[in-house]
Amino acid sequence: MSIGTIARLTLHEALRRRILTAALIAGAAFLALYGLGLHLILKESSTRGNMNLIERRIFLNVMTLAGLYAASLLTVMTAVLLPVDTLSGEISSGVIQTLAVRPIRRRDIVLGKWLGHWTVMCGYFLLLAGGVLTLMSTLAHFTPPGIARGLPLVLLEGTVLLTVSIAGGARLSTVTNGMLAFGLFGLAFIGNWVEQIGTMAGNEAARQVGTAASLIMPGEALWQLAASQMQPSILRDLGASPFSPVSVPTTAMVVWAGAYVVAALALGIRWFGRRAL
């Protein structure tokens, strides 16, 4: 029951604080820009009539993936920044003390905060992704394949970073924690490109470096897997777009990411349980 109380408190906090408003404004601006761009491109291509049906489908699929990629980046940022000070900030200000002396487990404070922030993050991503898909469906009458498999993978990517951000806050200061979470994300991002280029060049060592980076932080690999799900196999096999990974992560990466979330959360609970408040 106390997990629910803390989760509700966290939702309440997110709604009252400006950070979510800022994220929503950024999201709305992105959708407006995306819609406008799509509208202009479609208008131009229909006037010229220079795309055949297959080219048009490929173009629209790539445009959808570009929109979802931007949505996933905004979600990752929100996933890291929204809870980055939820534990560290309340520990250093002393706000956490009156909560922690109540007859609730410390574990429930961490789990409640995680659940509250996770709910906000899911809502935010679904709003952005829903916006992209609605714009695409309304303006171009196009829906990419594999959404039901792809979107949960992007949510898992956000969940991984959200959990790292919350767990880190149980031990680190707010700034260090933010640096660590974004540092890990950057590492996975670069690692993934090393992997893609290494695969294309047939360089096994580069590919392994990328895989190692994805194991340290599975965020970007999950996006690659999600993107490969949300495009037709022909596009994927041709590697015809920036969102067509040459080296597609296996489903074992999903299991790894799931275990990663559980382990990070367990570590956060352990750190917070031992922390002097």
Added chain:
Amino acid sequence: MTENVIETHGLRKQFGAKTAVENLSLAVRRGEVFGFLGPNGAGKTTAIKMLLALVAPTAGTGRVLGAPLGHRGTRARLGFLPEHFRFQDWLTGRELLHLHARLLGLSAIEGRTRADTLLARVDLLDAADRLIRTYSKGMMQRVGLAQALLGDPEVVFLDEPTSGLDPLGRFLVRDVIRALRDRGTTVFLNSHLLGEVEATCSRVVFVKEGRVIHDMRVGEATGGFEVGIRSGTLTGEARTAIARLGRVLDDGASSPADSGDSRASLRIAVEVEDRIPEIARTLVERGIPVYEIRVQRKSLETWFLDVMGEDQRPG
């Protein structure tokens, strides 16, 4: 024998190389208003945090309300006002109390009723629906007190509840503590404001460098008295007789001798009140005229300085 609601044995807390609390052994009885006194940095806040399980002791044991430190069920019977009164400032005062009511497991109706009663008690009904971030320091303290009392606790921990507050805020704390005492609630008060402790506490301990160095009841004869005497010239024998009754603080040697005044003045500290008539008798039996006997209870401030020693520097 009165039940001990707080007991600790050799509690110690080490943060890296720094020892915050050295060796804390305490017993607080039910219904006591217990003053925990010491200079800044003496380990008072760390001690309270160990009792509330916010900080795990490095060594030693303790029990609060008969249960080991941090026992979850027992925490529902405790109230706590932390130092600096920091709360979720994006909530309104009323929302904060409702949150704590839920965490205490109170029903929604009971939570609302108690919150309203306490908001009225701390004079915050007008501001109950304003965000806490708009509150003055005094209002934060008041909503904090309401939060601490919400669960109708058996033991209330107040950590520097009046620091930085105006006299009205201090009076409110005094009032609340007296009301708690009258109901038999135990109060554990951390403070370095000696006047406040003197006005409210029934027992105080002095802490220095994380150790209890003195334990005394307030307002009882054990607290000691200072007796100032003005009399005719004292013979050597009379001085010796008086010195046997207490500790001579000032034998008047520094008073002007060339004023032609044959009177003597003397200050003496005695432990029990019965010594005072004995001093008077000693003088009268020897035919020495007595002009004045002033009796002053030894103030907590004097105690504090005596107990802490002259080497104590501001913390």
